Amino acid sequence: MRHGGTAATVGAAYAAQGLGYAAVVTALPAFKERLTMGETLVSVIMLGTCFAAAAGSVLADLIAVRWSSRQALCAGLGIQAVALLIMASEPPFVPYLCVLVGYGIGLGAVDASVNMQGVLVQKHTGALLLGRFYAASTAAAIVGALMTSGLAASGSLATGGLLVAATVQTMVALTGARKFDRSRAARPGHDVASDRTPLPRRGIWAVGGLVFAAFVVDSAVSTWSSVYLAEGLRATAAVVPLGYAAYQAAVLVSRLATDSLTRVLGSNATALSGIAAGIVGCVLVSSVHDTTGAVLGFAAAGLATGALVPLAFNAAGELLPPRSDEVIARVNLFNYAGAVAGAVLLGLVAAGPALGTAFVIPAVFLGAAAPLARRAPALAAACPPATHAAAAAKQQLPMEQQGLGSHYP
Numbered sequence: 001m002r003h004g005g006t007a008a009t010v011g012a013a014y015a016a017q018g019l020g021y022a023a024v025v026t027a028l029p030a031f032k033e034r035l036t037m038g039e040t041l042v043s044v045i046m047l048g049t050c051f052a053a054a055a056g057s058v059l060a061d062l063i064a065v066r067w068s069s070r071q072a073l074c075a076g077l078g079i080q081a082v083a084l085l086i087m088a089s090e091p092p093f094v095p096y097l098c099v100l101v102g103y104g105i106g107l108g109a110v111d112a113s114v115n116m117q118g119v120l121v122q123k124h125t126g127a128l129l130l131g132r133f134y135a136a137s138t139a140a141a142i143v144g145a146l147m148t149s150g151l152a153a154s155g156s157l158a159t160g161g162l163l164v165a166a167t168v169q170t171m172v173a174l175t176g177a178r179k180f181d182r183s184r185a186a187r188p189g190h191d192v193a194s195d196r197t198p199l200p201r202r203g204i205w206a207v208g209g210l211v212f213a214a215f216v217v218d219s220a221v222s223t224w225s226s227v228y229l230a231e232g233l234r235a236t237a238a239v240v241p242l243g244y245a246a247y248q249a250a251v252l253v254s255r256l257a258t259d260s261l262t263r264v265l266g267s268n269a270t271a272l273s274g275i276a277a278g279i280v281g282c283v284l285v286s287s288v289h290d291t292t293g294a295v296l297g298f299a300a301a302g303l304a305t306g307a308l309v310p311l312a313f314n315a316a317g318e319l320l321p322p323r324s325d326e327v328i329a330r331v332n333l334f335n336y337a338g339a340v341a342g343a344v345l346l347g348l349v350a351a352g353p354a355l356g357t358a359f360v361i362p363a364v365f366l367g368a369a370a371p372l373a374r375r376a377p378a379l380a381a382a383c384p385p386a387t388h389a390a391a392a393a394k395q396q397l398p399m400e401q402q403g404l405g406s407h408y409p
Helices: 003-034 039-066 069-088 093-125 130-153 160-179 201-232 242-265 267-287 291-319 321-349 360-381 385-395
Strands: none
Touching: 003 069, 003 093, 003 130, 003 160, 039 069, 039 093, 039 321, 069 093, 069 160, 093 130, 093 291, 093 321, 130 160, 130 242, 130 291, 201 242, 201 267, 201 291, 201 321, 201 360, 242 267, 242 291, 267 291, 267 360, 291 321, 291 360, 321 360
């Protein structure tokens, strides 16, 4: 199998993930109205979806250890596609909740396994790709939001975007079953010796801290930017969406540039630059209480999120390469903790005009992540020698026993 085809298919999986999530969250108002759900109930439901996604990340880890991340990614996409199809049929309240839980499990399984695949493709091609992969996800999310908006404006079925996303995810899963990377990067279940080499917990916590900080920012802006502009700054209806739009545009630009910047500046400098931009953005929102300052601040915050997430998973893949699938599954759990913290903390601290001041909270988390950005490369370089020896020994096995597949040279 050619690496180019594998990279393209993995990129399509990132895009399918972004498209599906955008279809779900943008269809939520239609379900809220049809099922007469209040704001508190919606918040509880989204929190439950985060917990289900964490369970899905664990599921991806188990499948990757038993088989490979290829099967984990196909399974996650399949679970999501089924859930999206059922949601599109507009089920009653209780079945809808059950389907959302199923969707959350698929979401978490894909979040973890698509990064496992992304790291493997990078390793085999020798090129930095995660920034562009995440850019594909962001671009697809924007397309998904615009698709739902267009369907609603034309009077079409509000949940039609769910059907499109389910179709895309099914096609990617079927194609990926043949083209996703077949390599194993996890402890074989029968290999007792490898059990004695512990996973690099310090490194996982350091890299996970970067993911946590990035998703605190992402969740804070996603949840509260429009609320702050509307209720805190009394912006017009036309201006309210601009904060989140500017944020997403900056995320996309940052992710498109991350791979190139990393080659030129190095991962450490790129991460610290993103963190600095994010801190400036959050401080701008919290201190300059006008719509222009808020929109510019949200855009600057997007530069941090856009860079930190692919850089963090790059670092996770380098912590212990022979078991990168397991490391990535654990790092991915910090995603959901950060998402919950960002959504909840700002709402607990302030409301109305004071909500802007509360954006200093994600700035604090970004500041705390700066030492972690400097520390992660050193932790990756300190991979236990025994692990390298085991990896070298494995290279001497036939490819069928390594589980690498025919695409290896």
